Amino acid sequence: MKYIFRLFLISPFCVFSQTDISLAEKLYYQEKYTLAKPIFIEFLKENPNNLKAIEYLGDIEGKSESWDKAMFYYEKLKYLKPKEANYYYKFGGCLGMKAKECNKFKALGMIGDIKTSFEKAIELNPNHIEARWALIELYLQLPGIIGGSERKAQKYSNELMKISPVDGYLSKGYIDEYFARYKEAEKNYIKANSIGHSKNTFQKLYKLYFYKLKDLGKAKLLKNDFEKNNPS
Secondary structure, eight states: OHHHHHHHHHHHHHHHHHHHHHHHHHHHHTTOHHHHHHHHHHHHHHOTTOHHHHHHHHHHHHHTTOHHHHHHHHHHHHHHOTTOHHHHHHHHHHHHHHHHHSOHHHHHTTHHHHHHHHHHHHHHOTTOHHHHHHHHHHHHHSOGGGTOOHHHHHHHHHHHHHHOHHHHHHHHHHHHHHTTOHHHHHHHHHHHHHHHOSHHHHHHHHHIIIIISOOHHHHHHHHHHHHHHSOO
């Protein structure tokens, strides 16, 4: 009888907690982050190790470009669940964005941790696509003297090709475009679009035609074909 009475007292609070986090999630997906944030914070006071709430708060801080606050939450997630690849990926992403805002000397000291975070994500999840994209971007953006390398970028592009051919061709097209090899980029984007038939693959090829190759004829034909096959 005492157990039932205790359960009766506790249950309403559990229901309210679940209702609160459901409301916060709903607000989050409506992009009402300022409304969702305090609800998640209050929920965490009663549930300090709730992974979902912590991750939402990290994501909210990331969307507002509060990189230190976002990393605080992702660091906590790594501690609570050290074998979850996505937490390392998100932490590395925030660290990379913070490095962009720092002076060059401070940013140089962060490069090792950024790489390690993305590499750890891949170690934990060998099929992690986003971490490979992040490393491709990193190796393209870094000057050669501090580790930048097309060869290293291509390595991760080749890995993407085995995991997801669409991402493989998109990444190769991206690398070609970065080095102004526009005709080669076109070939890779065409292959990606022929496999993916998605808005993303269409946009990559369309923008290449429109902005880089200045081929408005091809751009128009591609757009007409996409709209024909994807009526709104």
